[in-house]
Amino acid sequence: MPTPKHPESAAITIFGARGDLTQRKLIPALYNLYLDGHLPEKFAIFCVDFVTIGEQEYRDEMLKGVNEFSRSGKAGPNTWAGFAKRVQYIQGDFQQDVTYTTLRSKIKEFEQGRGIRMFYFAVAPRFIEVISDELCKNKLCTIDTHHRVVVEKPFGTDLASARKLNRYLSSRFQEKQIFHIDHYLGKEMVQNILAFRFANHIFDPLWNKDFIDHVEISVAEEVSVGKRGGYYDTSGALRDMIQNHLLQLLCIIAMDCPKAYEAEAIRDSKVKVLKNIRMMTDKEVFTNVVRGQYTQGEVQGEQRVAYREEPNVSPESNTETFVAARLFIDNSRWKGVPFFLRTGKSMPRQSSVIMVQFKESPNAIFKDNNVPNRLVISIQPELEIGLVFESKVPGLHMQLVPVKMNFMYTDNYSQSLPEAYETLLLDVLEGDATSFMRTDQIEAAWKVVMPILDAWKASPSKQLRFYPAGTWGPSEADSLLKPHAKDWYKLEAPPRVTQNMKSIE
Ligand code: BG6
Numbered sequence: 185m186p187t188p189k190h191p192e193s194a195a196i197t198i199f200g201a202r203g204d205l206t207q208r209k210l211i212p213a214l215y216n217l218y219l220d221g222h223l224p225e226k227f228a229i230f231c232v233d234f235v236t237i238g239e240q241e242y243r244d245e246m247l248k249g250v251n252e253f254s255r256s257g258k259a260g261p262n263t264w265a266g267f268a269k270r271v272q273y274i275q276g277d278f279q280q281d282v283t284y285t286t287l288r289s290k291i292k293e294f295e296q297g298r299g300i301r302m303f304y305f306a307v308a309p310r311f312i313e314v315i316s317d318e319l320c321k322n323k324l325c326t327i328d329t330h331h332r333v334v335v336e337k338p339f340g341t342d343l344a345s346a347r348k349l350n351r352y353l354s355s356r357f358q359e360k361q362i363f364h365i366d367h368y369l370g371k372e373m374v375q376n377i378l379a380f381r382f383a384n385h386i387f388d389p390l391w392n393k394d395f396i397d398h399v400e401i402s403v404a405e406e407v408s409v410g411k412r413g414g415y416y417d418t419s420g421a422l423r424d425m426i427q428n429h430l431l432q433l434l435c436i437i438a439m440d441c442p443k444a445y446e447a448e449a450i451r452d453s454k455v456k457v458l459k460n461i462r463m464m465t466d467k468e469v470f471t472n473v474v475r476g477q478y479t480q481g482e483v484q485g486e487q488r489v490a491y492r493e494e495p496n497v498s499p500e501s502n503t504e505t506f507v508a509a510r511l512f513i514d515n516s517r518w519k520g521v522p523f524f525l526r527t528g529k530s531m532p533r534q535s536s537v538i539m540v541q542f543k544e545s546p547n548a549i550f551k552d553n554n555v556p557n558r559l560v561i562s563i564q565p566e567l568e569i570g571l572v573f574e575s576k577v578p579g580l581h582m583q584l585v586p587v588k589m590n591f592m593y594t595d596n597y598s599q600s601l602p603e604a605y606e607t608l609l610l611d612v613l614e615g616d617a618t619s620f621m622r623t624d625q626i627e628a629a630w631k632v633v634m635p636i637l638d639a640w641k642a643s644p645s646k647q648l649r650f651y652p653a654g655t656w657g658p659s660e661a662d663s664l665l666k667p668h669a670k671d672w673y674k675l676e677a678p679p680r681v682t683q684n685m686k687s688i689e
Pocket residue numbers: 405407424425
């Protein structure tokens with residue numbers, strides 16, 4: 185594994201400094217990196233946004249964000265003071281030259297010699313091009329691998345717009361300078377899947393069509409669209425979650441072992457998976473993909489309005505808040521193995537789980553051996569890897585019951601886990617692109633979802649299924665699994681048990 189290169193100095197610029205992402209995620213992540221001693225000795229954070237606000241007032245807003253959202257809890261006054269003095273607010277219009285000349289003089293004043301420059305685009309997609317242009321024009325981000333831009337999703341709204349954006353960025357920066365963030369790739373358990381799969385040889389020989397019956401990837405969200413109706417109604421779950429997060433999870437589960445633990449090799453392996461996903465015809469879209477939208481209901485005791493009644497959502501909206509899809513990867517490892525993906529909002533609880541179901545045992549010597557082995561990887565909120573297998577019930581007769589052998593983070597590690605954004609921001613500073621999406625990966629992922637987008641666009645309300653908020657989605661999603669399973673792996677909260685092995689019946 186390459187040793188990370190700790191930079192000596194870093195000038196971090198955040199465009200969109202007053203946005204939600206900055207307050208909830210970026211500043212708390214940078215603060216925690218500072219707290220744990222991961223930021224360089226010399227660093228400055230330049231926060232750029234339209235709004236006129238005093239520097240102290242801005243820092244206070246950010247402190248509120250840290251106190252509310254940081255995993256390390258409320259900031260200590262001294263540590264915060266040490267961090268906050270490096271935060272500078274720059275009021276500026278992203279479309280005006282003067283914003284960049286001011287930024288440039290501040291960066292120049294801060295820098296001594298060659299340090300890292302990170303430019304984080306926490307902005308609406310329409311600003312990406314103008315900011316990129318200005319960064320080039322003002323020689324803020326030059327063709328230098330020490331100068332890096334970080335781009336948040338959405339990377340386009342379809343294949344054509346993603347290509348256009350990618351061309352735009354690649355004509356200004358080198359691929360090595362562009363870090364496309366998919367925060368799922370920074371999640372601790374997602375990173376562990378690579379270690380789990382490729383550092384433990386026992387699973388390697390089983391990881392294919394001969395032993396695996398099917399794979400389920402579920403990302404259930406308890407939250408509704410909330411205040412994001414304006415964005416979400418033009419996006420929907422397919423673009424918002426499947427095209428990026430779920431397809432990335434699929435790549436990690438399905439990829440071949442990369443040639444090395446190195447960014448390009450890992451991304452090469454992932455892109456191969458995407459390129460091998462079978463394309464659907466219009467007709468196949470309606471038999472392989474279920475779309476749903478939540479109606480009113482109750483989630484964890486709280487009343488929820490229907491999606492169509494959410495602020496900034498059209499009352500006739502056909503936008504999907506739920507998607508379940510059956511995909512096939514046409515390569516020799518996975519031929520014929522279905523990968524079931526599902527995601528939805530306003531579900532009973534937050535839970536992201538990958539379940540790998542193995543084929544049934546060919547040994548028919550036990551009459552009640554009817555539960556296939558399952559490997560369950562829980563990404564959040566629990567971080568666990570469990571293996572379900574048959575075991576003899578203690579007693580005088582041979583009777584079997586499925587049990588689960590569990591590896592839980594809480595039992596094995598005492599340290600608090602870094603947030604995805606901490607891991608990813610540090611990776612950018614260290615120039616490690618392993619957990620970022622390469623341009624070709626983004627385009628390959630769009631190619632996978634384009635037939636679905638096109639078919640839905642042509643028939644906007646065809647087979648749009650409704651599910652009450654607080655349920656696991658429309659029942660049609662269960663039918664997709666046939667004949668491999670009757671229903672999806674249950675995402676209920678695990679029972680509180682202390683033993684390492686328990687019966688699951
Ligand atoms: C974002 C989506 O990318 O991921 C949101 O835009 C979604 O709609 C979020 O809620 C889910 O992330 P997490 O980390 O809460 O599972």
